[in-house]
Amino acid sequence: MGTAHSRCRVPGPGHVRNTVERSGLVRLSVVIPVLNEEETIGGCLESLAGLERPVDECIVVDNNCTDRTLEIVRSYADRLPVRVVTEPRPGVIWARERGFEEARGDLLGRIDADTRVDPEWSREVIEFMDAHPEIAGVSGPTYPYDVPLGDRLERSLRKRAADPRARRGRERPNLYGANMAVRKSAWQAARDLQVRATNVLEDVDLYLALKKKGFTAWYLPTMLAAQSYRRAKATPVSNLGYTMAGPRTYRLHGEYAMVVRLWLMIPMWLVTGWLIWAVLLPYDLETRTWGWRHIRNGLRGRVSPVH
Structure with missing residues (x-):
């Protein structure tokens, strides 16, 4: 899964909208909104600490936790460049926005507290996005790690990811909040077009705002992650x-x-x-x-x- 993306097929002219400048050095920040996630946040951070290409920044957004979540987060300070910020307004939409505001990276990863990324996750995201500056956001597949027969879906997804054609990805009319990344410049350009309200799907809201600005999002099969079925x-x-x-x-x-x-x-x-x-x-x-x-x-x- 570590093959360079030089063999990727660049999308045709019909897909090129609001091309973002390619940077020579891509920095990846990962944002994780949390609300009483003491049962899952350890596994999430453990997976980030095990990445083959370390993230440049990990921002955990405290959305009014009252359990041991933040204590667990801080225990990873010697293994991850982790930083805790606070967002008192309840709702993942506000927590995500707060995290994106604080992030210093060129790419903003967004996962849930129960997400467990594959060791190659960050490298796949960075190489794909750096090779395709015309793409504003990308999402990958997830499989459940805590239900019966979940291993069957995992094997199926890994088989698809192993196909060399998987690195080409395909355009997708959505972004999935548990496993996604977006260019910070694209988010900033489209931010005011978001609804940014409670009772909406924050990842769909973000995608539709990007769409209105002429940006495009893609699905990348090699961007694998596991997720709880809770x-x-x-x-x-x-x-x-x-x-x-x-x-x-x-x-x-x-x-x-x-x-x-x-x-x-x-x-x-x-x-x-x-x-x-x-x-x-x-x-x-x-x-x-x-x-x-x-x-x-x-x-x-x-x-x-x-x-």
Whole structure:
């Protein structure tokens, strides 16, 4: 996975919009919003500390933590260039914006506290973005590390990533907040076009703002990361606000055709969500064991990131 991107196919003229100058030395900052993430932040930072190409900066945004999250973060100070900043306004949209404001890098990585990046992650991001200055943002695939049969999806994604053609990537009409990177210059140019409100999907909001400025985002199969499936175990009722945030985000950006498409898909999402929740209810994501004693934990909802 370490082959240089000199063999990548540069997108055609139809994809070149608002080209950003290529820098001779790319700096990568990674921003992680956190709210009571003591169970997952250690694994996230451990993966960042194990990167073959170290990140230049790791910014953890405290969004009103009351548990041991920040204590764990500070324990990595001797292994990562980690810095804690505070954003009191509740919601991942504000935490992400605060992190991007503080970041000093040319590229702004954005992952969740339960994301675990592959050792090659930073190198794949930097080399691809440096080779394609016309691309403003990039997202990669994620697979679950804490559910039954999750290893099958991992093997499938790794097989695709091993294909030399995977480094070409493809244009994608979205960005995925758990595994993405964007040029700081592009974010600054499009920032005022974001809705920047609660009850919206912050990654979709950012993508649509970039789109309005003429920027393009791509999907990179070699930008691999793992992610917890904990939100799927939260009650479907607690996830309802998150589901509804999708069409709301597109509506606020005037993307009405997409709003209709998403509304038509909501019944399928709700049914799927109930089925997955029912299957995972007696399963403990941390210990990866089955048992009826785990049902009590599965009945507790998590704080929605779009609140």
